[in-house]
Amino acid sequence: MSDISARSSPSPVMTRLRSVLASPSAHRYSTALSLGLIAPWLLLLVLGFVYPVAKLLAGSLFDPGFTLVHYQRIFEQPLYLKILWRTIQIAFAVTVAAFVLGYPIAYAMARLSGRWAIIVAACVLIPLWTSILVRSYAWIVLLQRNGLVNNLLTEIGVISEPLRLIYTEGAVIVAMTHVLLPFMILPVFSTVRSIPDELPKAALNLGAGRMTVFLKVILPLSLPGVFAGALITFILALGFYITPALVGGPSTLMMATLIGQQTTALLNWPFAGALSAVLLVVTLVLAVAFRRALAFSRGFHDVG
């Protein structure tokens, strides 16, 4: 690589290079070639993604003629609205918990250096790379009736009877927060890291206390990252299947688990399609907001 650039440095070659650069075709592949390169992916995307999802959603509207009866059922029966509302509540609780636990870690990761920075980063990345089934399994082991948490609490005498921890909403929120925490930490980390050191230093020099510097300088400047992290956490939490299915119980049924039940146990495809459409609309509305937040934080990077 370096010898090529060395060879290209003499000036006659550079002038010829510049003339090649001026013609757009040399550093841009032609439309025909580009379409050929991306064709396999577009084919796979249509066959393996667009067509199946479209078929599922269309099935909710035609049964066999056009009908809205499946959507009516969602919005008329209190049970389904309750599940939708519970899904949004749990996703919101998980997002808040991920922010509260994730922000200090992201801040520490951005400000530490050397060996401690590596240790904190490893603690964030190792769970991220661990299979979601392994982590859900571990939470069952920790929270079950004769599990680690109950045993510890009984031994130190806090409780005399084991608490019912597993298959509750609390268990779902704890396990989902654990799974999604890295998705909050990483975007916050990158914005805190991009804040120039001079800004908090200047504020300190002008007499601000450490708390004031944090609240008035660091926190506002890291908000784009918080926003991006919160939205990705919320979106992922809305559609979570594995963890709530294993750690939760019948009283913590969420949208994803309900959709799964409709297809595997009840074979009610049109209704599963309608539930999927509702989940998709909520998710897509948030994804658009997420793109805006991303654009906003990118704009900030350019300024910084």
Place this chain on the structure above:
Amino acid sequence: MGNAPSASRLPLAAIAFTVIIGAILFFLMLPTLVVIPMSLGTANYIEFPPSGLTLRWYVEYLQDPEWVRATLFSLRVALATTLTATLIGTLAAIALVRGELPGKSFIQAMTLSPMVIPHIVIAVALFLVFAPLRLTGNFFGFLIAHTMLAVPYVVLTVSAALQRFDVTLELAALNCGANRVQAFLRVVLPNILPGVAAGGIFAFLTSFDEATVAFFISGIEGKTITRKMFEDIDFNLTPVIAAVSTVLVSASLILMAGVQLLQSRQAGKR
């Protein structure tokens, strides 16, 4: 924070902050750490700390034909997905970064959409389409589904590598008489190779760790290790699951360490 002046000025706040950070890191690491001692415990139920050490659960895992079949099936699907997703994703990334494409931003949004759409919706939709075609519990059904899920990750990693690549190098090669294919194979590809390799590892992990779609399109014969784990966690909570978990954690850590290595090499190429 950790540095000396702030510690002497605000010892209490600094100590409190360190304790909070330590507690959150403990929360993050706890589930991963709990699994390893459990896989080595002698009791045939969940016991912590274990009263004795044994490799019995690893032996049982390797001797159970169902676990072995699920593991081999997952490995076959993941290796095939790595090949197809890396090839398809790299070509797509080249078109998206360097090509003249009509409706490029729409194609970009569509490319990333499998990452945003809830996997439960994709899983149920694939089940609906695959079941009548007998593609459930089938190697090719999994290959289609997992390649579709893995390509966005390959496109993201390879695009990043392509954006770092200095186009003048390719122009120099063209100028020195190479044709497009030669310039690509001998100048562009070697430079973006760490990015392509990292994308390949992401594709492998996406397939091997994928649980939601695998849960719905698995069959009695064609069943992934994630589906087998889901069933066993739901029905009989034996320490064999802890042994399998430890194997999975070790495998992903080794692969991701490889990604880190490749990405630092790529960064060095700037």
